[in-house]
Amino acid sequence: MTHQIEAEAPAAQRNAMAPLIAAHEVRKSYQVDRGQVEILHGVSLSVHEQEMVAVMGPSGSGKSTLLYCLAGLEAPTQGTIALAGMPLDRLSRADLAKMRRSQVGFVFQSYNLIPTLTATENVALPYTLDKVVPPRELVASTMATVGLTERADARPPSMSGGEQQRVALARVLAQRPEVIFADEPTGALDTRTGELVLAELVRIAHTPGRCVLVVTHDPKVAASCDRILFMRDGLLVRELRESSVETVASTLAGLSSQEA
Ligand SMILES: Nc1ncnc2c1ncn2[C@@H]1O[C@H](COP(=O)(O)OP(=O)(O)O)[C@@H](O)[C@H]1O
Ligand SMILES: [Mg+2]
DSSP: OOHHHHHHOOSSOOOTTSOSEEEEEEEEEEEETTEEEEEEEEEEEEEOTTEEEEEEOSTTSSHHHHHHHHTTSSOOSEEEEEETTEEGGGSOHHHHHHHHHHTEEEEOTTOSOOTTSOHHHHHHHHHHHTTOOOOHHHHHHHHHHTTOGGGTTOOGGGSOHHHHHHHHHHHHHHHOOSEEEEESTTTTSOHHHHHHHHHHHHHHHTSTTOEEEEEOSOHHHHHTSSEEEEEETTEEEEEEESOOHHHHHHHHHHHHHHHO
16 A cells, blocks of 8 residues: 555555445345344445446345445344444444545435425424534535425425425535435436436546445446346346446346246
């Protein structure tokens, strides 16, 4: 490692050249009535800065489980995961929580919006929780980016599913996390808003020091990604690079038909 890179990373023992997301042989089992059932059977992947990567696969293939493990929301049963060069299993509970708040963003459907707070207050919430005064202009411009300016004072119970999802997205964007995980981020959105959100995710993914990993059923979303990983029965089985909507759709159809 060069002297310069060390100088740029003073605080933690992080490796600036490491992938932002690195998973090695990740297995995940859940306890069910009859014992353990393994959902992920050894998944390895890496996502580098300025990359946007899609995960696709039939329903039940383990995409969400993989995302939850990569994001540190679930602990893998075996294998290792590192975010921004830091192995998650070596972080204390408190450090893991801190990392999730500051360096990692989640765009999951209806993810933890507070019903009694306005849209703006929800977007500013991570700052408030960290006892930092929310940057008003950044919060306002982020609300504008996702088309929520006119709904700034609305509260989640009076908002549509798509609007709530945009609040959750704006909250993530206003944090400027290094790593963004998104599970079907455009699934509940109308076409125009979906395109807006997708464009914003692509823009962020291609910013130095950042990346996005997105689970999607939508070949159009996947075709906007730099790489597409295909999952089947708890394993990654194929990878495409910079692909057309048609190629993505036919690859996905091929995977699903093999299932039967
Ligand atoms: N907490 C859990 N306990 C037991 N089984 C689970 C749990 N979460 C997910 N599963 C099972 O894991 C499999 C993969 O689920 P999931 O990761 O949600 O797939 P996908 O997102 O690809 O549709 C499914 O068969 C699901 O029933
Ligand atoms: Mg899922």
